[in-house]
Amino acid sequence: MDIPKQYDPKQAEQHHYKRWEQSGYFAPEINRDPNAPVFSIVIPPPNVTGSLHMGHALQHTFMDVLTRFKRMRGFRTLWLPGIDHAGISTQLMVVRALKKEGTSRQELGREKFIERVWQWKNESGGQITIQMRREGASVDWSREKFTMNEDLSRAVREEFVRLYEEGLIYRGNRIVNWCPNDQTVLSDLEVEKLPESGKLYYLQYPIKGSDERITVATTRPETMLGDTAVAVNPEDSRYANVLGATISLPLTNRDIPIIADEFVDPEFGTGAVKVTPAHDPNDYEMGVRHNLPQVVVIDPYAKLTADAGSGFAGLDRYKARQKVVEEFERLGLLEKVVDYEFSISKCERCKTVIEPLISTQWFMRMEPLRDLALDLMRRKRMPRFVPEVPYENVYTNWLENLRDWTISRQLWWGHQIPAWYTPTGEVVVARSVEEAREQAGTAELTQDPDVLDTWFSSALWPFSTLGWPDETQDLKTFYPTSVLITARDIIFLWVSRMVMMGMKFTGREPFDDVYITGTVLDAQGQRMSKTKMNGIDPLDVFDKYGVDATRLTLAQVGSTDTRWNEKQVESYRNFANKIWNAARFCLLYSEGASINPELIRANDASLALHDRWMISRLNKTALDMNRALADYDFHQAVQLLYHFFWDDFCDWYIELTKADVIAETNSPERAEARSRLLTILDQALRLLHPFMPYITEELWQRLPGAGETLLHPAYAGASPSIMLASYPEGSERLIDSGAEAEMAATIDLISRVRNIRSEMNIKPGERVRVLIGAPEEKLRHVFTAAKDQIARIVRASEVSVSAQLDSPRASARAVLIGGAELAVPLEGLIDFQQEIQRLEREKEKLRAEAAKLEAQLSNPNFVERAPAERVQEVSTRLNEIAQRTSQLQQLIESLQ
C-alpha cells in the first residue's frame, strides 16, 4: 500500500463531490425508510450577482455539518439550495455593462433589457453554485430554485393578490425614501444612517406686518423653498405672541402661517421649526396633522423644480443650498452658520443621499401580520433563537415597533406588480393578465410598471421553494423546516418576514429554530467588505489549507464574532495531516484485518485496559458530539473532535496498541488488535465526517471492511460512502469509569517518567529502569499488565512492579496517583541536591493548594452552608495532598 506522508487536500477534493452528487446522495430520496424522521433546511439564497465570501462559507459550513449529521443519523434530509434575483444589485450590474457598450436600458426598452438580464444570469450569474460544490455542501441540486423562475413567480403573485384582497396591500401617496441615483423608492431597512459633520443654518423669516423675524435652524436650507409653515411648541411662551401670525417666506412670494405642534422641541435650536411637508418625513406628518399644502421643490433627480422659483429651477440640490444661503446672506437674513454633527440617510447600495419625496407606491400593512409573529412567539416561543440572548429580544422589539413596508420598486428586474389599470384609471389586481381582463371587462389594460421588493419573494422562500401554493408532497414532507441558519443583519429584512408570511399563508412557523452565526472579522476586528478591500477569499484559503481545515476553523467560530486568524486554519490543516497519518499507520498494518463493529460492541474485563479505555472514550465522545450538535454548540463539537482524535486516539491508543499491531508474527491476537484499531478509526472518521467530509471519505474508502454493511439501514443498497454510514450515537453502557481511572493512573506514570527524563537531561536514546512501588494490588495489576507498552513508550529497559518501592539511593523519584511511588535509578547521573530541590518544588505546589483548601474548611460558614458534597470533595482532596506530601517527605529524607 502506497500512501503519501502528507495529506493532499486537492487530490481528495477532486473526486468525491462529483460522485456524491451524481449518486443522488444529497437528495432525500436516497433514504429508503418510509418512516424516517425528516430534517430540512433551506439555504438563505445568495444574490445571483454574488460570489462566495467568508460569510457564506461560514453559514454553509454550519448547514452542511447539520445536514450531514442528520443524514448519517438516518433522517430524510433535505438542504435546499437556490439563488435570489437581487433586484437592484442585478439591475445595476447590467446597467453598468450596457453603459460600457454605449447604450442604456432606456434605449433597449423594458423587454429587451430583461432579456439581457436573463442572458447575463445564464452566462455569469450564480457563480456561487459552483463554489458551493467546492465547499462540499451537500445540497440537493435537483431542487435548486431561483426566485425569478415561473414557479416562484406564481407564488409571489398569489401572495400579492391574497394580501391585496384582504386589504393588507394598498396603494398610497406618501413620503418615501427615494434614491436619486438608482431612481427607485427604498424601504426603511435599505437605508442606512451615517454620521456626517455638516452645518446648521439659522435662517430668519420676516413676520408680516411687523419688524419682527422668527429664526429657524435647518441642515437643509434649500428645502425652505418648499416650506408651508413654521412650527413652535404650544407651550413655548417665547412664541406665544406670534402664534397664528403670517410669515412672508423669503425668496418666494408665498405667505405661510406660524403653527403650534407638540413635536417641536423648545430646547433645540431656536425652538422654531420650518415645515416642509413634501421633503421631510417629520414635516410630512406635521403637514398631515395641520392640513398644510405640500409644495414639491425637489424632483426625483434631486434637482429643483419649477415650483422652487425661476432662480432655482433645474439646480442640483447642493447648488441650490449654496444659492439659498447666499441669497439669505445678501438679504441680511442669515443669522449664523454653525458646525453640526448629524446623521444622514444614504442608499445602502450606492451611498447616495436619500431624498425624502412624496410618491405613489404600494405598501404592505404590517400590524395584522406582525401580530401573527408576535403571537407565535408568545404562545409557542417560536422561532427559538440560538443564541436566545440577545436575538429573541431584538426580533421581538423590532416587530413591536414595525411600520408599513414599501414594497414597490421603480426597477425593471424583478416580479412586476400584478396590478393593471383600465383606461379610466381603475385598478385591477389579479393572478394573470387574463384574469385581470376578465375582472376589468376590458382588454385595454396597462400593467403597473413597478416591480416588487426582492424581499417580497424571499419572504416566501421556505414554502415557495417546496411548491406552495400547491399542496405538494415536498411541502407536506419538508415544511416547516427544521432550522434556519443566517447572519444577524437580516433578522428583520428576512427572518421576521418569513415568519409573518409563513404564518399567514401556511398557518405554520417556517422553521423551528433560528441559529444566528457570528461574524468573521478581519485581523483588525473590522467587518470584511468589498469597499474596504479587507475580505479574505474563502477559495484562497481552500487552496492554501484545504476545504476541511477551513470548515473546522469556521465551525469553531460558532455564534461569536471572531477575528480571522490564519494560524488557526494552519493548525487545523495540521490536524487533517494528523488524521491522515494516523489512518496511514492503521492501513500500513492492516494485513489480515478489517473493520468489525463486533469488536467494540462490548466492554468487558477480557479486553486490555487500553481497549476498554478507548471504547469508553469513543462512546463518551459520541454522546457528547450528539449533544453538542443538538444544542448547535459547534465550537464544543470541534474541540471534542480535536482532542478525541489527537489526544485519545493518536497519542494514547495508537501508542498503547502499537506493540500488538506491529508484531512480526501473524497471530489471532495481532489480527484482532489490528481489526479493533481499524474499527475505532472507522468510528472516528464518521464522527469527523460532517465537519471534514473530504478527508474522511478519502480515507474511509480505503479501509478494509468499509462497505455496505456499515451504512445506516435507511441507505441499504446504496454504493458505500461514509456520508451514508450511521453516525455513532454512543452508549452510556460502554462508558467504563474504572477503565478511565486505571488509564489515568497509567498516563500519570508515563508522564512522571517523561518528566524525570526531561529534567534529568537523559538522552532520548538512553534506556532507563523504571521501578514502581504500588501498595494497592489493583494498581500493581494495571501496571504489570501494561508493562511492555509502558516500557516502549518511556524507553525503559525494564519496568518492575512491586508492593514496596525498593530502589537505589541514586534514583529520581515521584509520587503517583493512588499512593504508588516511582523510582528511576540514575547511577552517576543524579545530583542529590538537585533532586531534593525538584521534590521540594513539587511539595511546595501541594502546600499552596492545601493552604487554600484548608482556609475553606476552617471557615465555619463554608462547612455550614456549602453543599455537603462539596465539603466532602475538599476534605478528600486535602487527605490526598497530605498523603502525597508525607510520601514526598520520606523520599526527600531518604536522599539526605
Place this chain on the structure above:
RNA sequence: AGGCACGUACGUCAAUGGUAGACGGCUUCCCUUACAAGGAAGAGGUUGGGGGUUCGAGUCCCUCCGUGCCUACCA
C-alpha cells in the same frame, strides 16, 4: 439620544456560582520506522478598574473606563 452585547495568557477563543482551560506562538530537548504539518518537557493569568451580594464570583448586581453592534422623527 436610547437599547443590547463584549472586555479572560503574547494572539484567537473556551469555561451549569465550586481548584481559570484549548489551539497557535514562546523556551529547552529530539528527524525515536504513522506523522518535523511530528514527539517530549516547560514558562506564561490579582479574568479592564473600583465597589457589592455570596461560604465561594471570570460568571450575579452597581459604577467607571474601553470596544463593537442595533434601533431612533431632534429640525
